[in-house]
Amino acid sequence: MRHIIIGTGVAALAAVESIRSVERGAEVILLGDDPYGFYSRPGLAYFLSGELTDKALFPKTREDYRRLGFTYRKARVTKILRDDTSVQLEDGSLLTYDRLLLATGAFATPLAVPGSTLQGVVKLDHLNDARNILKLAKRGRTAVVVGGGITALELAEGLLARGMSVHYLLRGNRYWSNVLDEQESRIIEARLQEEGITLHFHSELQEIIGRSGRVNSVRLKNGKTLKCDLLAYAIGIQPRADLAREAGLNVERGILVDEFMQTNDPNICAAGDVAQVYDRISGRSVLDSLWNAAREQGYAAGLNMAGRGTPYVKSMPFNVTRLAGLTTTIIGAVGHGRDDDLVGIARGDSETWRELPNAIVAQSGFDVNRVRILVGEKKLIGAVVMGDQTLSVPLQTIIAKQIDILAMRDKLLAQNAKISDVIVDFWSNLNPVN
């Protein structure tokens, strides 16, 4: 049995692990053209802010890889030949497979304004991007950031940490409007301003103006001009689905897969950022661009490739991130609609967050500790926990396990309820400590 995996991200690696857990003898070949192989992409933000070195981003040692026992070939796949169950590499050679996994990930949606190709226009999608930003930040003084979601904020804060003065442009009237509610956006915005980042609302990039090939200033649609030597953007991501599309696999925005991570070809699976996964609960196929979701999908795909039909049960999507220095956990369904600053989905985001069934919002908070929960008829549907994270683990469990909350529902919805206390009491009754 020969398994070929295209990609070197966390979904690919998880698939190798799961194949190995059930098939000691099968041949596993990993193909990828990333010069660095497997490293922590979410960690790039912390490399940018100076919290760790780039060397520290690599989780696995040579010994770890040796133990897993797979062949790694640094090669770009140019074609999938389904009729011959083989893939073609850049040099024209063919490799046959019994089972194939597409774990090719996603790339940053490019900026489509004049001047996007100037030196000094950067994104944060890859280790090379981060290294390039650090080089430019040493020379430059002023940066402009455009985009929404987590990555844009990581860019703004990273550039600030590197001593640049930062202008953050928002097309809409608040930050990350499709996930956060107004109060949450305002908390983040106030903190960004305190840190020294200048926010510009209702500001849309019209053109990046260069001088001798380098960014020199940006012109906005409202006629304003801002001088800068660096323009950083994070407006969303796009699954790398061309190989699949050209091979005639079903592709919508990502590669469509069923609960077994299988495409419409029984020998080919897809997982991670490139996969659009069928969600049993909503009956729709959604994109999740979350590290842990990619890991779980890759693991399930590997088991299925090894003949252990195991459905991937999409767990409650959640992400923990730092927004303006504030630890924020986003669980289940919390947001809605569109975000002017994003084209589709962003890194660290889940489409499931925006599937809102009937629910009542209950929230409490002060200063920078804030909890918002979406209360359904019998269960909690989603939550945003900002600041103090004491509640995030209980809430994660209550939401994921769909625990019946009738015992506390009225208390939660009472006027001026101390939501934190109600949840802690409920939780401690569920988990009595002797």
Add this chain to the structure above:
Amino acid sequence: MSFLHIFKKSAKKRATLAQGQVVPDSSRCVQCGICTYNCPIEIDVRAYAWRGEAIHRSECLTCGECVARCPRGVLRFERTDLFRAAAK
């Protein structure tokens, strides 16, 4: 009995000073490596987080450096309760 004391820092501190171990919640972990990078005795905390195992290493100082620096709340201290561990 009220459990609101868990919000109090002093309780946290007492728990830390007690005999305990660092426990990861691997579903929160993105393998960035800040924990391993900051461990004063070079324990590869991240590898434990990948496997979802507690850091049951006798040389761990439970200094809290990895717990405090993790940007995603992956790590926490748990009391090592010999009598309850057997019952789990």
